[in-house]
Amino acid sequence: MNETQILQEPIAGEEAINMNGDIQFDNINFAYPARPDVLVLQNLTLTARAGETTALKYDTIVGERGAQLSGGEKQRVALARALVKQPVLLLLDEVTSALDNRSEKIVQEALNRACKGRTTIVIAHRLATIRNAHRIYVLDNGRVIEQGTHEALMSQEGSRYREMMKSQQREKIENNINETTSIAQTEDDDQNKILEHDRRRSSNGLDDEDKASSTTNRLPYTAFAVSGSKLIERICAKAFAHLLRQEVAFFDRLENSSGAICNRLSSDALAIQQMAGARLGIVCESIAMFLIGLVLGVLVSWQLTLIVLFYIVSLFVLAFMQICWQARLNKRSDCIMQLASSQLPQGYETRVGMKGSHLSGGEKQRIAIARALLRQPKVLLLDEATSAMDSFNEKIVQEALEKAQTDDPTRTTLIIAHRLSTIRSCDLICVLDNGYLVESGTHEDLMKQRGVYYHMVVCSNTS
Template sequence: MTVVYCLLMIGVVQCLCCLIQHFIWNITVKRQIFCMNAALFRSLIQRSIPYMDTKAISQLNTKLFDNISKIEKGIGSEFFILIATFTYRSREDTSALRNLSIIAHAGHTTALVGSSGSGKSTCISLFLRYYEPSSGRIMINGRPITDYSIKQLRQNIGIVLFSMSIYENIRLGKVDATRTEIEQAAQEANAHNFIMQLPNKYETFVGERGIQLSGGEKQRIALARALVKQPTFLLLDEATSALDNVSEKIIQEALDRICKGRTTIVIAHRLTTIRNAHQIYVLNNGTVIEQGTHETLMTKEGGKYQSMVKHQQMERINDDEHAMMLSQKDTEDDNKSIIERTCLLSDSPTVGVNKQSSKPLRKRFVVIRLLLMNKPEWITILIGCIACVLSGATQPMFAFLLAKVVDYTAFIISGSKLAQRIRSKAFACLLRQEVAYFDRPENNSGASGCGKSTIIQLLERFYDVTSGQILLDGIDIRKLNLHSVRSHFGLVSQEPVLFDLTIAENIAYGLENVSIEDIINAACRANIHQFIEQLPQGYETKVGLKGSFLSGGEKQRIAIARVLLRRPKVLLLDEATSAMDSYNEQIVQDALEQAQKEDSSRTSLMVAHRLSTIRSCDLICVLDRGHIVESGTHTELIQRCGAYYGMLFQNNLQ
């Protein structure tokens, strides 16, 4: 049976090589015909009018219509248009987009800005065909988007990481990517350096959903996954929102480089990241209210975009006056554009289209011209040649393979089974290790930044300290009841967790006998009540799985309302306002400060990248690699001109 199986496999390989050979040559011939038709049409339209009159009108029209669809791409008109109205099924009475019209030219960067819930992320979802527009249409190169394969459109997957190695996570973007391509993508995303500091480097396992990495590290790996594809369309939905200022600036420069020659759509709350965009659309309630470049929009007095820019500028002015004076000159230089966008898209080359057809062609150049027409498909031709070689070598190698197959089959099967058993035992042994094993530096599966989020996890007793103590009112937290300790904590994380329930049920989740008045009061303090009242079903509106029907800012505010309703003794804020625009961030920040003042005995612990949100804290601790390098009030740390001062200086440059 083994010999018969081997003979069948050899026959299958030979048939496969023949199929590849015929398929490749078919593609090559079609490409040559396409290029010759395009060259013929370009040569034809350069003729004089009397030459046109020598042909019958019916013949000329037929020739034009036969070739116009084939050379449309060569003319360079590649762009896509979005003219659509869209309504979520859960909110059929409220339109998420209303007669929205967006044009993104090829090779240009198009930015979408606006407050939370204005429809920016919905545009991305429609373009990736997660949903279909209720009315209107989306077109690419003059063709409806439904004519294209869904796989070709979905270029970015998101930031959710799978429980496998960093190398495998990046390779999900391009299955056949080489090691060099993966490392190059990691370097462009500013992830290579921190990966090389890990014990297992690119073979490090990130855990389920990347739980063993910090938010910035997960985002950089997700960026590397998108860059390794070398996509034609690049969609950036708050791609740098979870990064600190230093990493954001480096990654933004990398994104500016890779955006050249690609059709790019950017969604951003930080307007400094899109000031160099070729076209900016300002959305409000699903409608475009302003459009133009950064310079033209800034000239519109009283415009939405101008007010958003001024609002963000006022936030930076509120930082220490002395630091602003030192960084003013560098900020002005940094605001200048460092990379020019290109609007040219490369196309297939045309050969000899300007020559007069009346001149005799030299026969010795015909083959060369045909080869040049197939130059873009040189990889395809190479594969075809390899398939031909394999097909021809099958017969002489048949006897050799038949002799070797029987010899090696037994050893291959036994060796693979042995390797499988060893790997299973090694993995099972790793799973049996205690939790503290993974927290040791030599066993750590991923750096956790400087340790800010780790402190939150230790307070919630997701882990226990390896050495030392955590005291709560002078008592070791490990001696207290776990449920009792967590009942006094209120956590608002940078990734809000919502359930497939109504808004009211999500706010009151975990509590019993909560009145609707208390729910509305908590929603008002979190600046979400007005948005909920605009929904057809109000507080009875379903939010979808993991809050998929809401924008990032809306989900975050519902999570804050849930915490405020519980009236916790200890308030833990882990980047609570990272997903909001400047206007809503300021309102929610005021609500959080008011919540801290309601109970004089309430303790608040904040983790933040935006230093403007912690200026009023009684104590600020600066962490670096798990150690406190500075502590004090905002004024004291500014006077020391240390690490905090440097972070504030970088923040001002942004």
């Protein structure tokens, strides 16, 4: 226990009372007397702050790949898993981008303690994360333009780091204890009924007809999947052998670096996999069924077959006309895609990898916003839409969102954000604290009230 006064010593079976101050647990091991070999707590280190409620919960349902966790919860879990491994080198990439002001402060204190005696590389847009670093490198388009400590860079007149620090303080992009939102989620009863019906059907099992159909379809799809895998293996082997026969000058080019070649091999294999395998089986099955049906129709009644064939050709022509018409309507959306890909290394031709694994957090967010605007939705939900962007890109995206709102005044936009600059221009701001609505109004009204929102803004300015 740290800085704690126990006014009454407890005996066995009683609880300690009248405890003042913080409580610190250091390397605590705990097991039930009936099961001494099963440790419930092992090497637990925890600090319980005075006046706060601390809960231990290991059985939280996080969903597939943490789908039920928020961005901040995912970051805290990932950071905890990294620190548990006691790494010699620690790489932190936007580790506090989705955290509010209080959580960021707690995580930053933990990082400051964990980084002692360990080499730590921090990549961040929120400059408060790197203020205590021994050396700060400022990058611009992949090049180092400034370096030094926080004090040294702030003392330089006209330095880029100093301008970014002042810009972030003016824009008030950090947040305090509360979350500022403008949405409350509701449940869809019809969808729940459908899901419940599917669960019951899956629990009862398939009937005999479904089992027979499943067994019949399994063989051809398995054969196509195996043949597709072997095809990909042969193509990758030949492509790799072809690369080994290249001259040395081929590998000296910038576009043929080791990383680019590995990315090219993996992306090409993925593209072939999408065309071959089970998907190719479905295409072949459809074509075969069409041709067999056409031949049988000609043998039975060629007059009726010609009539049906005429309607099939008409459907193909109408579908092609619909595609062309939609393409003309979507021409105005090219500017939005250009905004999303303008800062990518190769524009539209940039290799993004499996599920965008080669993109940074800011690039993923810009592409996601562009894809959302392309659909021209009537209701637009933005959840931490600019959390991984720097001040420059955040300003550009914010202007694009405001312009999109002006172009379509009927669109309803719901924004969930910790960065107050994201919601300053909203028609209605709702401030939530522990799930309860505490304030609502415009930015000017909330500032005049000098309530929770006002203190959040003041805290952002002083941080």
